[in-house]
Amino acid sequence: MVSVEAGSKQRTSAFGAGRQALIEATITVVARAGLRNLTYRAVAKEAGVAHGLVAHHFGSRQALIEAALQHALDESADVLSAVTEGSSLDTFVDHLAELASSEPDMQAFQYELILESRRNDELAPLVRMLYQRYRDATADALVRVGIARDDALTLLVFAALDGLVFQQIAIGDVGATEHALGKLRQILAGAR
Template identity: 75%
Template sequence: MVCVDPDTVTRPAPAHGSKRQALIDATITLVARGGLRNFTYRAVAREAGVAHGLVAHHFGSRDALIEEALRYTLDSSAEVLTDVTEGSSLDDFVSHLAELVSREPDLQAFQYELILESRRNPELAPLVENLYAAYRDATADALERVGITRDDALTHLVFAALDGLVFQQLTMGNSARTEASLAKLRQFLASAR
């Protein structure tokens, strides 16, 4: 039996010009799956399939790489938000949420890891606030499209419910429970019109 040390296995090298993105993707994957405790230049480089010196070359520091990965997830969230909130009826409202969490679990887990890390690293707090502001704005827009007058408190409540459902599905993997809860949320919102 041959034993392979996972720390010595490297991914195939990314194409020229995509190494920076490969490092960002590797950061998201590593933080999502293992948190920040074991997050090192070598681990990121190994996951990305590049030399570890490229991490410092492209980003300068570990914190800069983490911040850039969080910015990337914020930009990616715009696409995610469109997928989740693009319907124009309450039946469509967040109809793809469970599927989205299943499709992009590392993106979601990375965001939660960094949200928690922002409590210890205040430099991340503005990025996290931007992330949440984008989600709240998309929620407010979606609620308006389904005929619910803009109300900051209601928007925050709905977003908090959605955020909690995403977190629970991510950690417990029960999409049936998520779907049942979303059906109840839609009923509640129908009565709020």
Template identity: 45%
Template sequence: MTASTVPTATPKYGEGREALLRAAVDVVAHKGLRGLTYRAVAEAAGVNNSLVAHHFGTRDSLIAAAMEWSSEQSIASSRLREAAENGGTFTEALLDLLLEDPGLQVFQYEMILEARRRPELAGPVAALYESYVDALSGGLEAFGIRDNVRVVARTLFAALDGLVMQYLAGVGREELAAALEEVHQVVLLRRDGG
């Protein structure tokens, strides 16, 4: 894959660090973790590679910051709590979480796989999973789940994680929506039945 296949965007004033994080995610999503170099990130962001070193110092710091940023972006896009509080649909909120930005999901899977080879990434990967469980716990509470919320959230996230993998493997939106509607029915049973 050539560098030109990685989306490029020139950062605006005040967006430099975030533009570099977005670029790092895009580079890993398109080239894998082995393709993550200061030069590749700088090229994708449209800046000089010394700026990447200035903001992050080390490649591992860049990786850790990109992992945190990617989970924040995914969670912010889900609007799960907002859907619950405003009468929105559970399925659409979860589809947004799954499909809003597939590059974020690809990046995160690359990091999860890399953590199997590099134990120093195990902590940030565990934090990534916990951030999703925390967000889902809040959404489930807003939907009226009261008992064992974190257990239910972790179980729900396991289903979502698998569905994301299926989406990345080519399963269509309609099939995902049908699966998520089944998940929704289980959550409703949990809410209504305690």
């Protein structure tokens, strides 16, 4: 068991829960301060633990980054599947703007790591998997709304969704995202 002090509250968590708290703290630190500010101390402070615990669980900064990106990878397709769960164009990506608003740190973390993968070859395979999962979920959603599988169209639609999320977390204009999604639905209606 790991004793975790968060503010004035003390909580005890199992090994896996403590590790998960460090992964979530890593996502928060990178999303809010950038990858260059990711240190054991910053993660430990965010998680409310001693900084030696970060090294104990992960061994290196690279392992910590990879674990956090793997977590994002595990969450990504499930999130997009939930957003695209409807079977009509009227509901296609209905909750995308809401998702970007409710999970801005996760989205910002992913964009930070995507850019870092250009400089860090060890992250590139995980980033490719992340994008492939998003494209696969997009392809499945398009088929559910009655659009024949088309790799180029899937890539185009995913790029539009990805860009809208990026712009929303950078600028914060939910209305613009929702308006653009309405236009995307109109365009896709013509592709059926």
